[in-house]
Amino acid sequence: MNWRRIAVGTVVLGIVGNAIDWVLNTYVMTGVYATMADIMNPSPNMMWYVVGDVVAAFMLMLAWDMVGSKFGTGLAAGAKFGAAAGLFITFPMFLFWQINLRGMPYSTAWIMIGVVTLWYAVLGAIAAMLDRKTATG
Numbered sequence: 001m002n003w004r005r006i007a008v009g010t011v012v013l014g015i016v017g018n019a020i021d022w023v024l025n026t027y028v029m030t031g032v033y034a035t036m037a038d039i040m041n042p043s044p045n046m047m048w049y050v051v052g053d054v055v056a057a058f059m060l061m062l063a064w065d066m067v068g069s070k071f072g073t074g075l076a077a078g079a080k081f082g083a084a085a086g087l088f089i090t091f092p093m094f095l096f097w098q099i100n101l102r103g104m105p106y107s108t109a110w111i112m113i114g115v116v117t118l119w120y121a122v123l124g125a126i127a128a129m130l131d132r133k134t135a136t137g
Contacts, residue, residue: 001062001065001066002065005061005065005130005131006058006061006062006065008130009057009061009064009127009130009131010054010057010058010061011057012057012126012130013057013060013061013123013126013127014053014054014057014058016122016123016126017053017054017056017057017119017123018049018050018053018054020119020122021049021053021119024115024119025049028115029115032108032111032112035105035108036101036103036104036105036108038103039101039102039103039104056123057123060082060085060120060123060124060127061127063081063085064078064081064124064127064128064131065131067081068081068124068127068128068131071084073128074128075125075128075129076125077128078124078125078126078127078128078129078131079121079122079124079125079128080121080124081124081127081128082120082121082122082123082124082125082127083117083118083120083121083124085120085124086116086117086118086119086120086121087113087117089116089120090112090113090116090117091113094109094110094112094113094116095109095113097109097112
């Protein structure tokens with residue numbers, strides 16, 4: 001494992017992931033969140049969103065270092081890897097949320113699956129861009 005690459009990637013992906021989240025949560029997803037107003041925390045501690053994105057970035061870089069080369073090299077391979085990781089994480093999670101959280105619409109679960117999978121695809125592409133190893137290494 002290349003811990004230096006994982007650390008640098010974690011910082012870069014953490015910054016990019018937080019920037020994307022800020023745009024998504026401030027502008028894009030407000031209508032979706034409005035459908036769940038009665039089950040959402042009206043004033044969450046933003047520090048935990050930042051920490052969560054950095055941890056997600058670390059886990060994605062760790063996974064990329066371990067198995068990313070199986071997807072190939074370059075931005076498209078990284079995006080494919082990130083989308084796969086996003087689907088593995090979000091597909092069951094948001095569908096279970098929809099079952100267990102009173103007031104979460106089924107359509108919202110699918111929107112969240114799509115948005116978060118796209119988020120991971122973008123970060124996967126950036127991870128691949130930062131990583132210059134070949135498909136065999």
